Amino acid sequence: MKTLLLIDGTSYIYRAFHAMAPLTSPTGEPTGALFGVLNMLKNLHIDYPHDYATCVFDAKGPTFRNDMYPDYKATRPPMPDDLRPQIERIQELVADMGWPVLSIAGVEADDVIGSLAVKAEAHGCKVIISTGDKDMAQLVTPNITCINTMNGDVLDEAGVVQKFGVRADQIIDYLTLVGDKVDNVPGVDKVGPKTAAKWLAQYDTLDNIIAHATEFKGKVGEHLQAALSHLPLSKALITIKTDMDFSEHLPNKIDDLLRQEPDWDKLVLRFAELGFKRWLAEAQKKANRTAPNHDAQNDLFGDQSHSSNTTITPKIDIPDLGNHIETHYQAILSQADLASLLMRLQDALQHKQAIALDTETTSLNAMDAQLVGISIAFGAGDAVYIPLGHSMTAAPEQLPMDDTLSVLKPFLENPDLGKIGQNIKYDQHILANYGILLQGVVADTMLLSYVLESHMGHGMDELAMRHLGMETVTYESLCGKGAKQISFADVALDDAVRYAAEDADITWRLNAVMLPQLDEKQRHLYEAIELPVSQVLWQMERTGVLIDKKELDAQSHELGSQLWALEQQAYELAGQPFNLNSPKQLQEILFDKLGISTSGLKKTASGGVSTNEAVLEKLAPDYPLPKLILQNRSLTKLKSTYTDKLPQLIRVDTGRVHTNYAQAVAITGRLASNNPNLQNIPIRTAEGRRVRQAFIAPEGFQIMSADYSQVELRIMAHLSGDETLIDAFEQGQDVHRRTAAEVFHVAPNEVTSEQRRYAKTINFGLIYGMGEYGLANNLEITPFEAKEFINRYFARYPAVAQYMQAAKDRAHEQGFVETEFGRRLYLPDINHKNGNIRAGAERAAINAPMQGTASDLIKLAMIDVAAWLQQTDLRSRLIMQVHDELVLEVADEEMDLVKTKLPELMANVGKLRVPLVAEVGIGANWDEAH
Template identity: 65%
Template sequence: MMTQQTLLLVDGSSYLYRAYHAMAPLTAPDGTPTGAVYGVLNMLRRLRADYPHDYCACVFDAKGKNFRHEMFPDYKATRPPMPDDLRPQAEMLPELVRLLGWPVLVVPDVEADDVIGTLARQGAENGLDVIVSTGDKDMAQLVDDKVILVNTMSGETLDIEGVKNKFGVRPDQIRDYLALMGDKVDNVPGVEKCGPKTAVKWLEAYGSLEGVMAHAGEIKGKVGENLQTALPQLPLSYDLVTIKTDLDLHGELPEGIDSLRRRTPKWTQLAVEFKRLNFRTWLKEAEERRHEAAGDLFGGSHIGEQAALADMPDNGQTLPRENIIERPEPPATLNYQAITTEAQFAALLEKLAAAGQIGLDTETTSLDAMNAQLVGISIAFQAGEAVYVPLGHNPTAAPEQLDLQTALGRLKPYLESEKLKKTGQNLKYDQHVFANCNIALRGISGDAMLASYIVESHKGHGLDELAERWLGLDTITYESLCGKGAKQISFADVALEQAAGYACQDADFALRLEACLKAQMDDKQLEMYEQMELPVAQVLFEMERNGVHIDKAELAAQSRELGARILELEQQAYQAAGQPFNLNSPKQLQEILFDKMGIPTKGLKKTASGGISTNEAVLESLAHDYPLPKIILENRSLAKLKSTYTDKLPEMIHPATGRVHTNYAQAVAITGRLASNNPNLQNIPIRTFEGRRVRRAFTAPAGKTIVSADYSQIELRIMAHLSGDKTLIEAFKNGEDIHRRTAAEVFGLAPELVGSEQRRYAKTINFGLIYGMGQYGLAKSLGIDNLSAKNFIDRYFARYPGVAEYMQRTKEQAAQQGYVETLFGRRLYLPDIHSKNGNARAGAERAAINAPMQGTASDLIKRAMIDVRDWLRSDGLASKLIMQVHDELVLEVVDSELDLVKEKLPQIMAEVDGGLLAVPLVAEVGNGENWEEAH
């Protein structure tokens, strides 16, 4: 369960004009006007302090015309040109905003409103709370239960009720309202003499623009005549004021919403700009930020903002460790060198022979570790001292290079030495690169990414971000050398001088950062870093390298059957709808479900643009009563399964190994859980027959068997331990069916009298409470009324008082210290625990309850991975780990070792808690020719 997160979107163009008219005229020493720039930057500063957020973007209008000019050539024709003293400010502002740590978007052919509308919709659909900072009334059409507007210049906040109170209409009527009035500033035609009061009156009477147009003949007087005259162009006006929410922004945001994670300001460059612009107060603060321990002029970190700290109770408590950044002193000079001659290389080898610890990094041709080719190696010996060995640059970029195979042969003994300790940034990737060159990288003793993950799991762990946050240093970025998007060049084409500076910096900063972050850890965190995360990285490397065997013929057969079933469902959908239509078009589906079929829309979720949503949750709510939504859901599910797995997996088989090699991301989820990608093996659906069937394609070669070991009800067992509830502990110690026992407690029955439906209720309650489910969520899950759900929860807590006490105790602890911990000391920060937003705070409290359970479960499975791998290795077994999926380990076992593995594996997994848990751990083991059989 993750804390509810927030996306903050800023209408930069709107604020630029408003700041221009509101601020006194200021100028820089060179005469450049700066008043509007100062106003916008000050607004951004206030926003970061007042509205804690995890993702953000500042959006500006692109130059030139956009798609609305094609619809209506006179669109904005009456707008005066940009004032001469505003133009240079508009040009410099986006880069200044970027330096402040805000992702900036300027998208051609559309307006900033459309970009914000699309991001707001995507954010809401991804479960984020969305705040749009603007002074533009058009944006009110975006407001819904996930999106609010704030105006920092007026202090106004608009949610759904706020929009009604201000404009007199609902957010979904704003477009009708604007179309009727028109907009003189944008030259959008409306109904002459129709002002806000008239528009509200008509919409109250007729509901929508379509309703007003349909009843135009009933409206008397001059304004009625004006309405009749305007009828032909009102649909155009409606389209002009409609903010698009479906733009394709993949080119600007290749990682989707994740591309908008908030970033640390680049203080060194800001200091230069503030000095140039004569922003003296900010200049002083920017310079101090490189050395200060805490505080953030523009909100560089989520916890640690002075505004957020001001909200914390003044009770003498200790602030979180992360607010005290102990930065090491930077070296006086940098000694970076490119190694291109035999003499330089010989000197490097002598230095390696005498070294005990180095920083290490590779430059390659690809982010795909299994296929990446080596371009160069960088090695750091101490802070500020590093070398770069180019080995695979194109001759035009690096005319002088050592021979690749010869150099690697001479470096191999040092790279494979356990004695020479190596530190880097995500060294698992570099291990793969060296393995591709037949070098087994050993002696890994530190990883800055993993150290950061231990110290501050809720923040970003990229090297650039860490260097700014912990060293106070700006970095040379990959994009600055190679570009981005379609025009990005290979690192092999980067000129040696620039490549060497970048590569040396990576090895140098990784070495410095790991030492700095390690110094922040307490004893528990240090043990977790050294005894869990670093060893797990080695297990993951081996699992990724092992890969899993895939049966292409099985997947091909499944694809054919899925394709036939998808076509069959399309025909059923056409029949149910009474006409053919595009099943993937939300607009067409909307029209058929709610207009043609007349399905009631009361209570259904709306999109950011005001229409009725046809997302999965809405269709599921309708599928109980109507056949078409059920058909659409099945069609979508099977189409996704086909495109994501049965069609895609065969394409991902490595040509050299004949196996699929996923990547396990170790530093992503704040709870410690691993994430699988390319392909994602953890998201294969198992609730449907078709989803489970995909696992049949994960097979063992001849002479081997797939073995699966899965922890049984691990989070409920952890709940029993953490809560200390005697009844729960007793049930697990006695090996009882915990859901049957809960049903017996809640319904007041003897366990043997509990029926299947009662057990289902109990199971929903057991797992629901772990994830912070309240009475409304339980009522929805069970299909019962809220009062009945409340009674179930009350009876549960009456029978398990320790659980209720644990939940209350944990929320109080989280509020006091800003984080909770797992059983083994993993610290899980809760940035929104003091949020002024009630929903965000409630989400943080739910996460506080769940995170120790999910986090402890993650710690246990990691311990199991280490212990199982060590046992396989120490006993010289040929069987190997090939997958980890949530609470499950999957092995490829040699047939002759099967009985031993099935006996020993559950024993090892049951003992990884070291006797800390008050209840026994149980791992259930199965085997088969494929993963589905084994599971």
Template identity: 65%
Template sequence: MSQTLLLVDGSSYLYRAFHAMAPLTAPDGTPTGALYGVLNMLRRLRADYVHDYCAVVFDAKGKNFRHQMFPDYKATRPPMPDELRPQAEMLPEMVRLMGWPVLVVPDVEADDVIGTLAKQGEAAGWNVVVSTGDKDMAQLVSEHVTLVNTMSNEKLDIDGVKAKFGVRPDQIIDYLTLMGDKVDNVPGVEKCGPKTAVKWLEQYGTLQGVMEHAGEIKGKVGENLQAALPQLPLSYQLVTIKTDVDLHTELVDGLESLRRSTPKWSQLAVEFKRLNFRTWLKEAEERMHEGNGDLFGAAHIGEQAALAEQSLSENVSDGLPQTAPAPSALNYQAITTEAQFAVLLERLSQAEAIGIDTETTSLNPMEARLVGISIAFAAGDAVYIPLGHTPTAAPEQLDLNEVLGRLKPYLENAELKKIGQNLKYDQHIFANYDIALNGIAGDAMLASYILESHLGHGLDELAERWLGLPTITYESLCGKGAKQISFADVALEQATEYAAQDADFALRIESWLKARMDAKQLEMYQHMELPVAQVLFEMERNGVLIDKNELARQSHELGSELLRLEQQAYEIAGQPFNLNSPKQLQEILFDKMGIPTKGLKKTASGGISTNEAVLETLAPDYPLPKIILENRGLAKLKSTYTDKLPEMINPHTGRVHTTYAQAVAITGRLASNNPN
């Protein structure tokens, strides 16, 4: 079954909704009509189009690369209306809460991001649906890419584009260039409307053909065409959607980063109440209590989702409610005195199973040090032992070594079952203190992966989905970016609530998910995923022994070969130049050496690209592009492996320790991080 990627032009729909919707306001007077219109559009999309991956893309603030090419680009556009501005600011976060990934990429437009994603999805063999009201997007339509407009219920495939515009999708750029775009202030041929553009393209095939035969076109319109000839190449570039935007920063895991997720019901309920979206508020509140319903359109996501939902519906029909029942009260306590710790040890001696979690100084499991340990005994009943907080945050703390020494028999007791969230990480933390965490009997992350491999498995998401409860987030306590503080600086009262909640929720969610598994899923969970996690822990702990001296020798060899290739390139070019400079390479290849540029890809600024694809096209016929490619390949080997790997050797073990992510891909494959 082919995957489907649903892409939404958020900026286009924001303006269309603003002009189409009746004026609405929140109780505090904030305009909400356009916001409501776009959210309603997304609701319909999620209901009408079955999709596995999705994104809503907005224009970034400020100018983009087209303004560098043509300073008057969009100069005639009026500023954003005052009543639309607050709605535009609220919209991205509201969309995220609805479970849609949101992308805002500087220096390009939403169209370019959508075009890039559409091409990537198409290259992966996926079906791509682009929801927009922008006619420029018709240039993206292909066998795998279609356009939809939820406001007009219009759908455009290849035939649809031809029927609507009179030209094929591959002629749309030529068509738009000839007409120009008054909205974006892109100059075209004066008095050239759709009928004239279609007529010329039917007769001459392409913009280039029209320009070559401009002298044959008589009358005033022919004179206008000849007058426009000098600026038409620039207009062509301005209306061409960029399809090679670098999205590595935004999409760390590639298209996998765009997997759809469950709406944040509790947070949406708060926002809907504030905005006075009463019908949606009622539905959101119902979903909070019912569980994983989809306010914005129920859709199966591939065979994995269908199987999971079938299993869940069978369990529901057996009388199991959609969300775990909440305890009548919470009992979260900080353990800071010897008397409290003695009581905790007594409880551990009588317990059969506990939830457990660690708070640490780092996400790197081999280097992280303990800040605290949380233990849950039952739903709503958990404790937190601060061990590494600053004196200001937690004035009273027990001695770390003494606590670990007395907890060690319980942590290493295989009879005392341990439940957690990604317990492989916590295993490493305890192993850093010479404690072997035994008795691992459950992991909420892996249980979720068994049931819903197509969704996310973070504790925050799981709590929303299966408990109907929001979590205290790390960022809400520590902040983010340059101003982020360490967890050791978080005040004890807040740290206790956060840490105890983690252990409590992991215990509740794992139990709840396990109860929803059928016999086959339970077998896979207990006899495949949990044991595999232990194998991966051993692999990560053992690390990979690499020969630092051999890598240094290879790095030196690569360096020598790179110098040789560099000198060879200089000889062919007839001068020294920076092999890593696209501008200098462009000048050498196409200006000085005169290599033909017809058919070669252009950059956003209009020059000929010197990316890998272009160089591979030229390499069979010209020696310099071949040398440049070889140089780039060896440089990557040197920087990524022979130079980098020795720097990643753990000074305590002498080995490189990667992390294997187990609950990532629907296919079951592993991912490796730091290093990959």
């Protein structure tokens, strides 16, 4: 029998849109759904051989069902803004790929598919329908099968019974009883799938159920009788049309559904425009021609004459390592299996072949997690899984953990055997918990993705779909979610092998596919900054920070007393007790009882007046109660987040707090500290600064803090090349005083403190792309006055104005800007139709290169400082990184040496047009040192 493959393109679009990260093209065009659909179609073509095929999409406008029932689909939310512009693109690209496309007005894609399926079956064809729509189950016959590639469901006649509890010929009646909330089709109230299946098992058809409706007693009988009037309409809406005439749309009948050769020349242009590198590489091979290279860009502030439309020979050759590769996954269960594995590891070591490594554990908290198993991949599709900590029920034949780890340890600790991982810093912690120091890390696919595409998601499942076109086995599919989630240790061995070995396999493939996509600058950023600094972070996390619990306990007690006093003052000001944390009660006190004007204040979604921080700050200068509420909120947050919580996070075995530094988060390259967050401890209040007094050095050590002085202003001078700014820094002048002198036309020694404050606000405001209204708000002046200050500033610093405009222009042209070290800072909203959103992206285009370059510099400093400490065999060590600051524990006898060497190392990590300066402080605790 010939096979006809029918694809529910509309279903594919929504599934791809919600499954993929919000991808964008180099020009900011949303492309996530488009990319996902292409990958799904490619996999479908490989996995389901066919003779004929068509991809069917819903046409624009109403259908005959809307004529039958005006409220049909009326409750559906509007199409997401990021999806709308992709619809037409998807259909065009699918057609260019050689798939026949059908979209017929007045009917739904379901009706086109249903009619084609029935006609094809009547002419002796086997039919496969690829969809995620449950309604399609009504079409299943011995020769018509529905498949769902997202979850692996295959709905043949037996599959329909297993999934729904009814036969395929009962699906229409079943769906009529249940109803369809998504399409706004009413069923029988309170009747769900189980009840519907039970009724149909007893009465066989909906007609019989209706005929016996009076026999149904109680509430369910009442609901059935109440639904009798609309059930015929609901059934008509749910029934897929199967008698369409295709003579107009398929003049050559079935031959119009033959796959065509893709238009490779056109696809080369489309993929280059969309930024689909892997697809572009494949299309270029097939087209055998050169094409626009939208990724080849000059330095951000180099030759501005470069045209993004220049045709050059593509330099990347991305291997195709997707679904077509056969997999060989093996469980290591016996001593013979283990001996064979050790031989393979020895062979990889001798031939300098890197392995991919992954651990399965009991927790995401790396310091506490227990090892469940280790997976190793030697190549694409070639991986093993070693169960070590599964329950005996799940894996009764697993090898003993201690003995197995002891024979693996020499390979894991051998720096000459390259290790590839996905967030391998986590795996290093897990192995360290068992006394294994993992060495030889040569690749981390999470960091590779972060350098390649910082604005996208970096999870392995996302990366597999994006770069390999592969859907992976998810953790939730094996372990469940929420309260019912089981431990991986309890997962059945066969499922565990499939999942864990796939993790290592996919990691190996991702490294092979993504690495060639890095340009020269990105590769240096990845290999010289991101990979090495991950090893420094691992060591810092492992070391932790010593915390004085008694000091925090004392602070918590004092903050509690202050909060109680503030509450009493608030009650007195309000004239009554009330809950300070209740927005509703606060709203009533401020605006009803005290009569504070609500004019110009932000409203809540329900129409009331907001009592958020911004509103209270606006009221605080004129009213004492809002000011007091702000104080209360600040101290409450400080107490709950730090003085109460930090002592709970002190590990008994180390006496320290161990944060996690996340690398692949901010597009600027900044690190994020979490669990606990040590980077957001307030420093503007005395109470906030006091928290730092609890960060102490052990006996025989002191805390040393070193941070870059005005680093982003120095980077602004470097990037803009402004001679006046550069001269100020080269001369070691107070740059804010120098700016004030330039803007106010006075001698530097005549600058007042107020003028210097204005200049400082302008300097830092412009770094963040602040306009006249933002500056006016910060300086509490009129927008006209602010504009005058900005004009005077740019008149004295013309190269800064040129830099800002060049950054915005380049961002609009290519969708990203760059740091001095080649980090791409993508701005998906830079060409957004909403002016406010677009303006925000333009501000980011100005600031991101400075903030990103500062992030790169501090990472380079961490690498150099850690290397120097290790090479000189010092006891001093890095313990924290906070934005532009490094914090160390320094041994007393090493104090003078480190104090001299540390700022020297930090000053020499980058060659800027102005000197880098690091300032050092020392103390018994972090507050004293800062």
